Amino acid sequence: MHSGAEHVEGVPPEWARCVRCGYAIVGLRPDGVCPECGLGILASWPQWELRECHGAYIRHLFDELGALHGVASIVGLAALVGVGTTVLSVTVSGDPRMYVLAGGIASACILSGIALGQLFQLIKHLYKHANSNWTYGSSLRRCMKLGVIVIGVGEVVAFVLGLLAFVYASQVGSAVILIGAVLVFAGLGLIHLNGMLYAAFTLERAGDTRRRSTLTDLSWLLPFVGLIGFPFTVFGVLDWWWIAAVGLLGVAIAAATLARRCTCARGVLRSLMESLSH
Numbered sequence: 001m002h003s004g005a006e007h008v009e010g011v012p013p014e015w016a017r018c019v020r021c022g023y024a025i026v027g028l029r030p031d032g033v034c035p036e037c038g039l040g041i042l043a044s045w046p047q048w049e050l051r052e053c054h055g056a057y058i059r060h061l062f063d064e065l066g067a068l069h070g071v072a073s074i075v076g077l078a079a080l081v082g083v084g085t086t087v088l089s090v091t092v093s094g095d096p097r098m099y100v101l102a103g104g105i106a107s108a109c110i111l112s113g114i115a116l117g118q119l120f121q122l123i124k125h126l127y128k129h130a131n132s133n134w135t136y137g138s139s140l141r142r143c144m145k146l147g148v149i150v151i152g153v154g155e156v157v158a159f160v161l162g163l164l165a166f167v168y169a170s171q172v173g174s175a176v177i178l179i180g181a182v183l184v185f186a187g188l189g190l191i192h193l194n195g196m197l198y199a200a201f202t203l204e205r206a207g208d209t210r211r212r213s214t215l216t217d218l219s220w221l222l223p224f225v226g227l228i229g230f231p232f233t234v235f236g237v238l239d240w241w242w243i244a245a246v247g248l249l250g251v252a253i254a255a256a257t258l259a260r261r262c263t264c265a266r267g268v269l270r271s272l273m274e275s276l277s278h
């Protein structure tokens, strides 16, 4: 099974800190409490089985999945706006087409801005846990951070370098914008894949693997479906806009799959918190 981390079982090693007060909890028994603030060691140094973990730690995971759910929902909504705009701008002709395009691009930009803000909130939350570099899921968290960096680089390439190149040579500009767009999609795919695994991983730790299917694990490939049709645009068989619409639809479905898995994992965590408090 995927362990997703360099976690050390049992007693916390010398770098472990209490998540509430920062006290070094090195060598303390997992069933004990922090000598400084009284918080259970399991809140700072969780075990694999969530049933054995502290309620505060489960709450932390619950909030993390909530933030991930928020990001997925907003990205999905932005992608749907993109699909609508692309389809309308192909089918509508004349003046209204410009309004559709302008409105669609503006809404998609606003939604993407909110999604990016949410994403930064999520990354902040992922690292809020004092021992996040060593507790379970640390490699997945690092990979998600890499995805954010890839998106950032892609946006700089597309919107700064691409647009600058476009002014001097439109074909070079288009090529650079395309590279930037592929990077943005790759970053989204990376965050999506790690988010899917993170939620699946939480289900596994909660002892509930029935809800995980390999088919939904593969949903990160959906945003790339549009790229398969790309060669057809080169030969003029298909309009570029249709490829964009299919790609965006893939993003929307992938985002919905992630949001659904997060809801599912949160449901399992909620009942776990309820059973722990009784």
Ligand SMILES: [Zn+2]
Residues within 6 Å of the ligand: 018, 019, 020, 021, 022, 023, 034, 035, 036, 037, 038, 039
């Ligand atoms: Zn403490």
